[in-house]
Amino acid sequence: AQSVTQLDSQVPVFEEAPVELRCNYSSSVSVYLFWYVQYPNQGLQLLLKYLSGSTLVKGINGFEAEFNKSQTSFHLRKPSVHISDTAEYFCAVSAHSGYSTLTFGKGTMLLVSP
Amino acid sequence: EAQVTQNPRYLITVTGKKLTVTCSQNMNHEYMSWYRQDPGLGLRQIYYSMNVEVTDKGDVPEGYKVSRKEKRNFPLILESPSPNQTSLYFCASSAGLASATQYFGPGTRLTVL
Numbered sequence: 742a743q744s745v746t747q748l749d750s751q752v753p754v755f756e757e758a759p760v761e762l763r764c765n766y767s768s769s770v771s772v773y774l775f776w777y778v779q780y781p782n783q784g785l786q787l788l789l790k791y792l793s794g795s796t797l798v799k800g801i802n803g804f805e806a807e808f809n810k811s812q813t814s815f816h817l818r819k820p821s822v823h824i825s826d827t828a829e830y831f832c833a834v835s836a837h838s839g840y841s842t843l844t845f846g847k848g849t850m851l852l853v854s855p
Numbered sequence: 856e857a858q859v860t861q862n863p864r865y866l867i868t869v870t871g872k873k874l875t876v877t878c879s880q881n882m883n884h885e886y887m888s889w890y891r892q893d894p895g896l897g898l899r900q901i902y903y904s905m906n907v908e909v910t911d912k913g914d915v916p917e918g919y920k921v922s923r924k925e926k927r928n929f930p931l932i933l934e935s936p937s938p939n940q941t942s943l944y945f946c947a948s949s950a951g952l953a954s955a956t957q958y959f960g961p962g963t964r965l966t967v968l
Contacts, residue, residue, distance in 0.1 A: 750895070773954050784859075784945055784959035785898075792954050831897060840905055841886045841949040841957060842913075847897035 743768040743834045747846035754853055756824055762817040762849045764832030772834040774815040775843065776806055779829045788830070791815065802826070827853045857882045859960035861946050867966045868936055876931045876963050878946030884958075886951040887929040888913070889921065891942040892962075898945065904929055905951065936967040 748763040766772065773792055777785040789800025796808040806817045815832060829850050833843040859880045868874055880887065888903040890913075900913030904923040918940055920932040929948075933940060944963045949955040 775956075777959075782962075784961045785947075785957075786959065787956045790954075790956065835953040837953055839953050840903070841951055841953055841955045842888070842900065842903060843898075843957060845890075845898040847895060 743770075743772060743836060743844045745832050745834055745844055745846035747830075747832055747849045749849050750847065751850045751852060754822055754851065756853055756855050757821050759820050760818065760822050760826075760851065762830050762832075762851065764815045764817065764846060766813050766815065766832070766834050768813075768834060768836065771837040773837065774806075774808060775833040775835070776800065776804070776815070776817050777831045777833060777845075779831065779848075781828070785831065788817070822851070822853050824853050824855065826851060857958070859946055859948055859958050861944075861960040861963050863963060864961060865964050867968065869968050870937055871935050874933050874936060874965075876933075876944060876946075876965070878929045878931065878960060879927050880929075880946075880948040880958070881927065882948060882958065883926065884948035884950055885926070886955070887923065887946065887948045888957070889919070889929070889931050890945045890947065891915065892945060893942050901931070901944075936965075938967050941965060941967045 744767045746765045775790045776788040791808045832846040889901040890898040902921040904910045946960040947957040949957045
């Protein structure tokens with residue numbers, strides 16, 4: 742079984758500041774790693790995912806994440822946030838050997854203020 | 856446009872009154888899934904389906920039923936809803952592999968009185 746821990750439930754930040762949303766996972770098997778974003782009153786959409794290869798993954802809207810196998814982490818970063826980045830962000834994993842079944846973290850609410 | 860649709864988007868009902876939330880996808884995806892989202896708990900999987908006539912329980916299946924008679928549709932059925940099933944529900948679909956992106960519907964906000 743897998744589990745995902747998002748260490749911060751809320752992250753307040755000012756516009757144009759950098760941000761890091763933290764994600765750690767636990768699994769006895771190899772996993773794929775995902776970040777999804779949920780804008781207010783919408784469904785989730787994929788921000789980025791790590792499948793293999795380079796540990797630095799670039800996604801949409803200027804976000805990137807780095808896979809660290811030794812620390813079992815997949816932290817999400819953006820060098821300069823905008824008001825429009827205000828949303829809830831979910832880290833998720835799926836086991837290599839399984840179907841497309843995601844285990845989600847509890848989410849981190851990113852609050853960007855002017 | 857590739858999309859997952861859910862209906863209704865909002866529903867208020869009373870305890871014990873059977874209801875169905877529909878989900879449809881137009882991407883010819885094999886895999887479909889239902890999640891519920893509750894504050895502080897993230898998304899938890901209710902049921903999933905790997906193909907037509909193949910369904911399996913997720914993490915929180917109690918009180919729910921599903922069916923997959925056609926590839927594009929995956930309805931969620933609450934035979935006797937209770938207040939603890941008040942939640943935000945999402946349907947999702949994907950090509951099926953563990954590496955595949957899941958595409959989510961817009962959500963159904965259900966209130967059971």
